[in-house]
Amino acid sequence: MHRVVVLALPGVYPFEMGIAKRVFGSAVDHTGAPLYEVVTAGLGAEPVPTAADFAITAAHGPEILATAGTVVVPALEPVAPMFTEGHLSEPVRAALAHVRPGTRLVSICTGAYVLAAAGLLDGRPATNHWHCVGHFQRLFPGVAVDPAVLFVDDGDVLTSAGAAAGVDLCLHIVRRDHGSEIANAVARRCIVPPWRDGGQAQYIEQPVPPRSGESTAPTREWALQRLDEPLTLTALAGHARMSIRTFTRRFRQETGATPGSWLIHQRVDLARNLLETTDLPIERVAERAGFGTSASLRQHLRAATGVGPHSYRRTFHHVPAGNAAARC
Structure with missing residues (x-):
């Protein structure tokens, strides 16, 4: 132990x-x-x-x-x-x-x-x-x-x-x-979140921005349901009904991260979960997580964890009993 x-x-x-x-x-x-x-x-x-x-x-x-x-x-x-x-x-x-x-x-x-x-x-x-x-x-x-x-x-x-x-x-x-x-x-x-988005930049004392009903939270939820699709900054800003400049600024204020880095983190997290809990081929994991190719998945997973998808799966793979549907 x-x-x-x-x-x-x-x-x-x-x-x-x-x-x-x-x-x-x-x-x-x-x-x-x-x-x-x-x-x-x-x-x-x-x-x-x-x-x-x-x-x-x-x-x-x-x-x-x-x-x-x-x-x-x-x-x-x-x-x-x-x-x-x-x-x-x-x-x-x-x-x-x-x-x-x-x-x-x-x-x-x-x-x-x-x-x-x-x-x-x-x-x-x-x-x-x-x-x-x-x-x-x-x-x-x-x-x-x-x-x-x-x-x-x-x-x-x-x-x-x-x-x-x-x-x-x-x-x-x-x-x-x-x-x-x-x-x-x-x-x-x-009773805590398994991972908090952004960094401590969002907690640093700074002037409160003007009150607004606009938030990027609905767009983040929307994006999380579509990680396997191309999600451009234009598409994200369009969904939020903001200009790209306003969306990028507000996204960073709310999460402490840029839209691009936030998306990569979410996709890596999904890929890790799929590698741990399914027997999907690496190419399919890359597609489901929105990386498109196994080479792109390998690059981003290695940057986040220090190992590639095959090594990560060998270390952490566990398919819960009754989770056969996740193999599809």
Whole structure:
């Protein structure tokens, strides 16, 4: 079983500290067996002060980090030296020294300061809460900060934006480890969307646009029912009864993404589902998902997941009992 160790540091936010247990702890296989073990580590035996009006006592010391397959660093109050001077305290540095090379590292919100102060984000892409990215970038100029996304997956190091974006990231990890079917089941148990459109750009404080009854939401619903058809920007704007310029601007305001990138994401998501749950030939999956050719599907799936359709299917394929109709 894959062990996830949550590192509870002084000033930790209780909500973010509980995300890993809630998401990974809800992931089970098709027999109901848990797929992850989630444990919490502190810096020592003493209680850990949190950002709330209570302290917590972690069941384990930092030594358990040596047994982790994944280490999660939740958000912290911005009071530690890493937030002001860009370096770790000696107890935190000593704790991280237990982490084995190759362990997957995950930060939620301002937990990215810990990874950056440890030098683990140097030269790598990462994100943080939109309110902190300017300060974070000045403190750690060697990190390639993307302020617009909900999370960044750089293979063995993953970072999320603020608070609830940690849920998005943990669901993404479950999806990456075990496929969309199990990740979707976890999302249902947690009563959250399995995937949120757009990035954190849609949550950044900005002037409220003039009130209007026009929205791109009906057009997005319309497009989702026609992913196998050519969907040009002209067609989308025409359905919304907007000019292309107005539609593109409003679409980005509402989703945090361009129409083109949103469509590609939806088509990749549909293709992944078809690869996981049907025996359709790759060419047919490409057609159903709107990519047209297997070469186009391969290009976009590899960009999203790092593997081609055949490899993805070998890893995640599962046809539920009684789902023969999906094979047609």
